[in-house]
Amino acid sequence: MLSLSNRGIKTKINFHWATEFTFYCRKYSISGGSSSISDEDNKERMEIKMKPPQIYVERTLAIIKPDAMNKAAEIEDIILRNGFTILQKRKVHLSPEQASDFYVEHYGKMFFPSLVAYMSSSPITVYVLAKDKAISAWRELIGPTNPFKARETHPGCLRDTYGKDQTRNAVHGSDSFISAQREIRFMFHDNVIEPIAAGQECKDYLSGEVNATLLKGLTELCKKKPGDPVTWLADWLIDNNPNKPSVKGPVVVEED
Numbered sequence: 001m002l003s004l005s006n007r008g009i010k011t012k013i014n015f016h017w018a019t020e021f022t023f024y025c026r027k028y029s030i031s032g033g034s035s036s037i038s039d040e041d042n043k044e045r046m047e048i049k050m051k052p053p054q055i056y057v058e059r060t061l062a063i064i065k066p067d068a069m070n071k072a073a074e075i076e077d078i079i080l081r082n083g084f085t086i087l088q089k090r091k092v093h094l095s096p097e098q099a100s101d102f103y104v105e106h107y108g109k110m111f112f113p114s115l116v117a118y119m120s121s122s123p124i125t126v127y128v129l130a131k132d133k134a135i136s137a138w139r140e141l142i143g144p145t146n147p148f149k150a151r152e153t154h155p156g157c158l159r160d161t162y163g164k165d166q167t168r169n170a171v172h173g174s175d176s177f178i179s180a181q182r183e184i185r186f187m188f189h190d191n192v193i194e195p196i197a198a199g200q201e202c203k204d205y206l207s208g209e210v211n212a213t214l215l216k217g218l219t220e221l222c223k224k225k226p227g228d229p230v231t232w233l234a235d236w237l238i239d240n241n242p243n244k245p246s247v248k249g250p251v252v253v254e255e256d
């Protein structure tokens, strides 16, 4: 009798830019018996399941509220230093109706009228920010709703630094993926989220045309660790572009 026991070993290799691929390898120990291992066993033994690589980009809506507009440049600097990309930016002055619609989930609460009055009192700046796990990362950076509480529990967060009170708390951040979608559409009517964030067509295009080359480039980048990784990778991609013409050398222009 031949008995196989298996132990699942999961090795995760994380690449920069939130690109990851996961190998599941199975390790077998063979005990007793002398019969030969069947093809089926062999196949199972050699099995390597590989998840296709994925690139995650999450977006969130950020607002610099009226009380912090005089610190907008400073806050924008903090946004960038924390690794967010600013995809879109607008300065808007909400009407009371627009402010009510934006905060409709709080309709009926005691603070609703003062919130609406405050948010429509003067211009605000709205941003679409992108980053891996952008929604939670931005919420973490802004801190709790109440700046006084923020001061105690999250010292140094944006609401601690720039907030004045529970209503005038300097900044806003979407609290979930659904809210982010709604709020981005609310502030940027031309924003198309689906094909970029989650469209199957986009995933197929990336896995068919881009990922294999990009992953090879990232692997080389990790080996070489150049001082300017972005320029190095750009040059590598140009040199290793599978679509580049095979005819090299200067272009000959035929004269009439």
Ligand SMILES: Nc1ncnc2c1ncn2[C@@H]1O[C@H](COP(=O)(O)OP(=O)(O)OP(=O)(O)O)[C@@H](O)[C@H]1O
Pocket (backbone or CB within 6 Å): 106, 111, 115, 144, 145, 166, 167, 168, 169, 171, 172, 173, 174, 175
């Ligand atoms: N108890 C309160 N008193 C006064 N204003 C409040 C109170 N609670 C919330 N607010 C105001 O309403 C906004 C929305 O409240 P919410 O509970 O959604 O907090 P939040 O998600 O931390 O803030 P935001 O939605 O602005 O990011 C707060 O940012 C604040 O300006």
